[in-house]
Amino acid sequence: xxxxxxxxxxxxxxxxxxxxxxxxxxxxxxxxxxxxxxxxxxxxxxxxxxxxxxxxxxxxxxxxxxxxxxxxxxxxxxxxxxxxxxxxxxxxxxxxxxxxxxxxxxxxxxxxxxxxxxxxxxxxxxxxxxxxxxxxxxxxxxxxxxxxxxxxxxxxxxxxxxxxxxxxxxxxxxxxxxxxxxxxxxxxxxxxxxxxxxxxxxxxxxxxxxxxxxxxxxxxxxxxxxxxxxxxxxxxxxxxx
Ligand SMILES: [Zn+2]
Numbered sequence: 001x002x003x004x005x006x007x008x009x010x011x012x013x014x015x016x017x018x019x020x021x022x023x024x025x026x027x028x029x030x031x032x033x034x035x036x037x038x039x040x041x042x043x044x045x046x047x048x049x050x051x052x053x054x055x056x057x058x059x060x061x062x063x064x065x066x067x068x069x070x071x072x073x074x075x076x077x078x079x080x081x082x083x084x085x086x087x088x089x090x091x092x093x094x095x096x097x098x099x100x101x102x103x104x105x106x107x108x109x110x111x112x113x114x115x116x117x118x119x120x121x122x123x124x125x126x127x128x129x130x131x132x133x134x135x136x137x138x139x140x141x142x143x144x145x146x147x148x149x150x151x152x153x154x155x156x157x158x159x160x161x162x163x164x165x166x167x168x169x170x171x172x173x174x175x176x177x178x179x180x181x182x183x184x185x186x187x188x189x190x191x192x193x194x195x196x197x198x199x200x201x202x203x204x205x206x207x208x209x210x211x212x213x214x215x216x217x218x219x220x221x222x223x224x225x226x227x228x229x230x231x232x233x234x235x236x237x238x239x240x241x
Contacts, residue, residue, distance in 0.1 A: 002181035003167075003232045005041055005071045008160060009053065010134070010151060016055060017062045017134065019149055019160050020231075022046050024074035027108050034071055035104055043075050057082075064136070066162025066231065067146040068094040068115070069101075070108035077114045084115075085130065087138055088123040090145025091115070098204055101143075139164050139216060141209030142202060148212075150219055156227075159219060163202065163231040164212055170198045171213070172225050179235040 010017040023033055025042030033039035050057060057078040065073050065086040073086075073094075094115075097107050115121055124147075127137045133152040140146050142163040149160040165171040169178055173191035180186050191198060197213045199206045220227045229236060 002234075004181060004234055004237055005039075006231060006233075006236060007046060007049070008229065008236075009050070009055075010153075012133070015061045015131070016059055017064060018060045018079075019064045020066055020072040020162070021063065021075040021079065023071040024077075024108065024110075026110060027070050027074060027105075034106070041071075041074075043078065046075050046078070062130070064130075064149055065090070066148065066160065066164075067143045068111065069106045069143065069163070070111070072162065072231070073111050073115070074108050076111050076118065080114060080118045081120070082118075083120040083122070084118055085122050085124060085136060086115075087145035087147045088125045089138075089140065090143055090147070091123050093144040100204065137215060137219070139212035141199075141205055141212045142166075143204060144208075146212070148216060157219070157221065158229050159216055159227055160229045161216060161231070164209070164216070165197065165228060165230050166200070166202065166232045168225040168228055168230050168233055168235070170200060171216075171228055171230070172223075173198050175225065178233075179238060181234045181237070183234070183238045 005022050007022050008019040023041045027033055031038055060082050063079040063082045063084040068086060068090050094107055129135050135150040137148050137150055139148040146162055146164055151158050169175045169188055173195045176190050177185050177187050199209050203209050217223055
């Protein structure tokens, strides 16, 4: 099914914080991107999306990476003067991808020199309070150094989990429906009760995933889908944040 590549803008009236920056068109070959799937994407989409809210890439004060796969860090070249944060283990993962990631072309090697030349890139190892209302927590599983961003929003707590859970139904396997890319509600097959979360083939460390699941869950006042902002959830396109 068609799914979005997403980036998220956080604003508090003073600062603009961007979570991930999408995929770059240089990664498209014959109209196909990740996994050989057809895609429409690129730097232009990100620039245009920011322009819709009156911003340029240089207006972003902080760039946060949930992880450094091609569809999350593909436009790093636009933020080389921006204070940026990723986990140390994820940068190491980018330099030394596991075999499955190489086969699937999960990383865009052209991102490496851009990140290396980003003087304000901070590689952290673990959890940190970034600023009032934003906490970074290390949640490996999808990649070795994935992190989630815990945010106090005006609507309450939200956790931007990146691709720890690509979709909410992976964290809530008993869900029976989701929204597709066009906003239509579609039926999905639920897992049995008792399966805490679904570890798909895109999870590189299942043990870490289950630990990260517990960690994310512990941050939520209740275990409900609306607290999670997932890396490829179409519902987010339709205001469900
Ligand atoms: Zn992704």
